Amino acid sequence: MKVSLVTYTNEPERTVAAAARLCYSPVGIEEILEQMEKEKIETFIQKLLDLNHLSPFEHASFTFAIEGISRALTHQLVRHRLASYSQQSQRYVVEQNFNFIIPPTISGNNEALKVYQEVLRTVKEGYLKLVAMGIPAEDARYLLPNASETKIVVTMNARELLHFFEVRLCTRAQHEIRKLALKMLEELRKVAPVLFKKAGPLCETRGVCFEGPMSCGKLKAKT
Amino acid sequence: MKVSLVTYTNEPERTVAAAARLCYSPVGIEEILEQMEKEKIETFIQKLLDLNHLSPFEHASFTFAIEGISRALTHQLVRHRLASYSQQSQRYVVEQNFNFIIPPTISGNNEALKVYQEVLRTVKEGYLKLVAMGIPAEDARYLLPNASETKIVVTMNARELLHFFEVRLCTRAQHEIRKLALKMLEELRKVAPVLFKKAGPLCETRGVCFEGPMSCGKLKAKT
Amino acid sequence: MKVSLVTYTNEPERTVAAAARLCYSPVGIEEILEQMEKEKIETFIQKLLDLNHLSPFEHASFTFAIEGISRALTHQLVRHRLASYSQQSQRYVVEQNFNFIIPPTISGNNEALKVYQEVLRTVKEGYLKLVAMGIPAEDARYLLPNASETKIVVTMNARELLHFFEVRLCTRAQHEIRKLALKMLEELRKVAPVLFKKAGPLCETRGVCFEGPMSCGKLKAKT
């Protein structure tokens, strides 16, 4: 899995802090922007998080290029609707590389891995046969598995990202999307450490857990 | 493919027409609702369509139960973000039926069909072996193909539906989602014929086509 | 203020419960819908709320006609973006009635009320003079105050409504929008008592309060 932050809103933290400040201030925006020293930004953003006043976080937007992930993952990912996606098409791009993602429970089990790879070999051969017979790629791809590698460009704003981390960094999320969330957060902390300082699953950010009987128990153990 | 309209906003056409009328009228909403005779509703909705004043169409919402479609289709479908989805989970529901969708280019080609079904038999066996070995369903499903049957409940409002039909009833859309769109439209016309009277691809609704060199040529042929 | 629920999704509670059930069940949707007895619906919806699994609540949509509210309120209201609005236009409808909303702090203070009403009389006269001079209504309305009565049709789904109540039933919300939220909730409980049984401010629904130093203290008092 390869996750890179390819671009983002310039000065994301200053922007979020200044936008929020405007709501409560009679002075103009440029004056606010100028007066925002680094320390002030940090204190102010922490206050916004404490007050759950998250709408200003929407002004900072982040764009990731993600490769080496499965279509199982992207079917989950694109369910986050407050985001923008550009994904490699299986309709227009004829499969050539046949890279497949292997879940850890399978890669760590020799017998399972053997079954897995044999099936995928059959799938690959079947797909190529269909294409050779003149079946359009968009139809031959019906054979391609959830495991198929895909590439996607994703843009989310900081508010949606905080929400994404709350649900996808939970131990109940599937391993692959959780790994993706961790890598995205790592990248974000390099360029906007204050905005994402406390990003995490709900149990960490809000001290609540809704997983009921399926909870990992971490929160309960603490209290 | 089975598409049923399970529920929707009561009196969708009267609601849309009355909401729109309110924008331009000094009188109260109940008075407007009462005075809306059937004919008036029809004339008024047609006018809204002509003026491209579509926001009132958002007040009418329609919920479909859809079965017998592929995960290839739902990965396309859920990219429509102004909609609500509840989909059968491959993480929580262990595959038992192994129903697979077959594209017409394959079902109509004996040789291709044979390849297709053999691959799917191997996939089924592989999946069951992995599950028997104790691999969790959420990981074994990495083998499951785009062809896998899924079930989904979808809610869209009439404005989004009109947009959905503009792009998915185009001959350039993939056959399966186009078939779905046709069936949805058929259901809608039974309960809200006026709202969806002129629903169709962009070439029909607006007399424009953006498909460039890939256009089917229907529009050009007309003019 | 007059709030009426003019229409909504048929069988909203059965729909939400059935959509949610589909996610975890191998059987078809119609079978699920049929098997949903009343009691089961109630237990199931309560479970969804406990697990914070709110996406199925989006399938039920509710449309309100609201009159006798101020433009101050609607400027706040339309900031809820996951909703649909049709509002009486001040551009196209020339003001005739000059109904103005009076906040309770003013109606309960004779001296203040006198000032308030005198100013509004001047505003009314000024507006009428401008219109008589041939100034277009859309420009004369620049004189009209936040207090001006407006009418609006609003559609929200049950998930967004639950969120709306969390923030607008808080004692920190402004009195007018809080009163609106209360009246909306009252209407909803007549037709979907299970969905909205526990709707309320965050302190009641989740046992958390983010208002910091401006908190009303109710939650703290409890614990």
Add this chain to the structure above:
Amino acid sequence: MKVSLVTYTNEPERTVAAAARLCYSPVGIEEILEQMEKEKIETFIQKLLDLNHLSPFEHASFTFAIEGISRALTHQLVRHRLASYSQQSQRYVVEQNFNFIIPPTISGNNEALKVYQEVLRTVKEGYLKLVAMGIPAEDARYLLPNASETKIVVTMNARELLHFFEVRLCTRAQHEIRKLALKMLEELRKVAPVLFKKAGPLCETRGVCFEGPMSCGKLKAKT
């Protein structure tokens, strides 16, 4: 009216072009980004516009600080729901400056201007009296007119901006929001000339006009 583009996504044009290219290409994103020469970007973006393939435009986001506009304008502006707003609050900021926007039809008419300014003087005095009596600012503001100056930070992505320009650069839009749209477009063309090269009202971008009998006739005149 003062409109400044305070921040935006770095390299907006390269980002949009690369994201779009990914959909149709088997190679990786970094390779695509590197190979995107300036000329290529321009050709490619033009092609996307021609094909109405606008989703990649969502990856570029732009943030404006806007001052010297009326609350009449912002009530229209915030109806664009695919955007983020942080607005100066009339609840928390006690009015001090009493700056009021004057529509051109009034500023250009001495008699009307006199009426307008007299009314506003009365409003100002009334508001100050109420505040002096201890009425909370959030209630005293019910007297404040649509003309009241406000400040707002707005973020939209390039796709939504193109839509915003289609409807708000139309001569049928109200003068103030049209002026705002023009100033925003001017700023955007300094940093992303290719993305916004052909931005304009629907008649210019798509050669269609839906204004019916209220159309300005420009399009008809052409053909």
